[in-house]
Amino acid sequence: MSEKYILEMQGIVKEFPGVKALNGVQLKVRPGTVHTLMGENGAGKSTLMKCLIGMYAANAGTITYKGRAVKYKSTEEALNDGISMIHQELSPVLERSVSENVWLGREPKKGIFIDYKKMRQDCLELFGKMGVDLNPDEKMKNLTVAKMQMVEIVKAISYNSSIVIMDEPTSALTDSEVEDLFRIIAELKAKDVAVIYISHKMDEIFRISDDISIFRDGTYISTDQACNLTQDEVIKRMVGREITEMFPKQECGIGEVILKVDKLSSGKAVKEVSFELHKGEILGFAGLVGAGRTETMETIFGMRPKTGGAVYINGKEVNIKSPQDAAANKIALLTEDRRGNGILGILSVKFNTVVANLKTYGFPVDSKKMAADTQEYIDRLSIKTPSMDAQIQDLSGGNQQKVLLGRWLLTDPDILIVDEPTRGIDVGAKAEIHRIISDLAKAGKAIIVVSSELPEVMGVSDRVVIMHEGRVTGVLDRCNLSQELIMKYATKEEVESKSMVREGE
Amino acid sequence: MSIQRKKFLSDNMIWLVLIALVIIMSIANRNFATVSNLTTLLTGEAIKGIMAFGVAFAILTKGIDLSLGAVAALVGAVSGALVQPTDFAMRTLSSGVRLPAPAAILIGLLLGAAIGGCIGAIIAYTEIPAFIATLGAQLICRAAAKMFSNRPVSKLSDDYRFLGSGRVLGIPMIVIVFIIIAVISWFILVHTRFGKSLYAIGANSQAARVAGINVNANLIKVYVWCSLMAALGGVLLAGRSGSSDPSTSGLNYELDAIAAATVGGTSHTGGVCSVTGVIAGILILGVINNGLVLMGVDDNMTNILKGIIIIGSVVLDMRKNIKKV
Structure with a gap:
């Protein structure tokens, strides 16, 4: 019977002081499938996975892996047994190279010395297999979050894992990077590897999942094949209630200009950015990862040095050099890096x-x-x-x-800047945060929403500023918004440079 | 229920350890639990205790202060030299100044604060580790004290000695000063914006900065406070013995102060510190010192036991205050 499943977790209980994080939860994973865990934040998905890989010790319950009972005491044990996890928050060794990170702790040796040549070659071989385009000698700190994630995935695969757990792998990825990830997942499936996938993004879940298990408040709700479920049904089971509207945009009167940014620059990250923000307005900032949106906000907020341009509040130029100055000018910034x-x-x-x-x-x-x-x-x-x-x-x-x-x-604050306010947050909380933002705008606050999720930016914003490589490439009114148009501006220079090359030929 | 009991135990572990130690010492030696011995114990630990309140603030912000003993020596020598008799042949200062004690003490404390300001500014603006900055300051201050006077600064005036060796209603002044500093420390940490900011900086200095806390200014204040406590310690040390020897005064006191703060649950990973904990830490080390001396235990054995307690307390602390990844 148990041969049908590669992994069976039964009656898992995990208590923290004051909270019961898991209450008799079960999970059954078939080999060679993508099994998605869904639930609101705090439903217990990550905790369950941490109990599996030995990061937490469960208070009760059994785990059967490949037909035998297991209880790992450390992630290392789980890893060597073929279960690896790519965490939501990556923790690479930033000062070391890509290949060193892949082989961290098990470097190939020649005698007592590390065999860097072999390390590099093995790395390239893995990259080739997975179709990853990365330089193994590049220092980890120079990579984008997406690339770091690729390294983590390659690392997980290099252990010949039978189960790869991915906790919110796409929250920091651009669309094309997501495609790369899905291609890798398909290859894993073909090799009979089971992928346990945690995500809040409905469309991608329905694209790649075979099975979906749903959890709510530390309890198990259901497991079904993805083809037998609908998005609405999943949401209903997750929250235990129906969410009527994802982005409850409220119409509100837009007042005079409160914030004017004029040719603001900061090093190489922000180049002559100009825009205006009105009272009662929600101004969205769209763009690819690395477009300089976060850096622009950090410059306005005094977290990074301004190297050019000016910022005006209520028509008066202000010189904000630190977050204290920003707070004195009634600006608030909800940063992108929640933990950092x-x-x-x-x-x-x-x-x-x-x-x-x-x-x-x-x-x-x-x-x-x-x-x-x-x-x-x-x-x-x-x-x-x-x-x-x-x-x-x-x-x-x-x-x-x-x-x-x-x-x-x-x-x-008069001006509230929120940077990726709903990254890694479940549907219910997402809608609540959108409602709060909308209410604030209605109360006359000026709000900037930076988001990499197009439906979010389009849903909440009155206008959208689109950035690419540190520059503003377009500003669109709500009525003119479309995903295609935003993506066109967000990739503007790439389009231009490609056409220039063609002309050159 | 069991979770609550566990929480109670882990929150009050340090006091249970202290009570257990006191009981053991009282049983082992009937001279331990006498008024005169406990007074000796408190008098002996008060100066290190005051420095422990200083360094606890630094540790709270993930820093450290290794210069405490040397600052104490420098301040003790400088302020002491201002209260020597004018006709004393071995006087440190050749010109005939002799200040009233309060003025000399004030000058000493101001000197301490100034040193702390420099240390703090270096740590805040160059971002070098506090360990390095204060190690350097230790060498500089000790050398400066020896350059200031190459022999003990002695024959200090009686009014200067009052803080270090006087008594009020039978209670040594030094203990009263310790209690006053404990109360001030508690007030700062629990009831002021400055204190709250220190917890924020220790827990996550980046986040503290984004939340509008002036991290640099607060760090400077922390080291001013540290050196101020060291300076006060220096005045008390000089006052206690009536003379101050720049080459030995306050030697290694910073280590005892750090040990007391650490045993008292001040976390070196930052963001955790309580004044009651530090008091317990001071008393635990004091009871061991005093009790084992009474029992005639060898000095080296005492230090081995203290070493084990310091390491053990940090092991426990690390388990309790994990910063989750």
């Missing part, structure tokens, strides 16, 4: 909520007001947390993001 420069992981939800607003609590600080403000935003943004004293790192990604949004809303 967003959350204070080991500190409480309460601390994380009030930290950008410390100056308003007086001397000595008013702890009661801090607690009251935190509770207000826990309620208003329906943040799921065991208590306001829980460490924020124990919350799911979506709830962490809501805490960060609360942190900035608490400062009552």
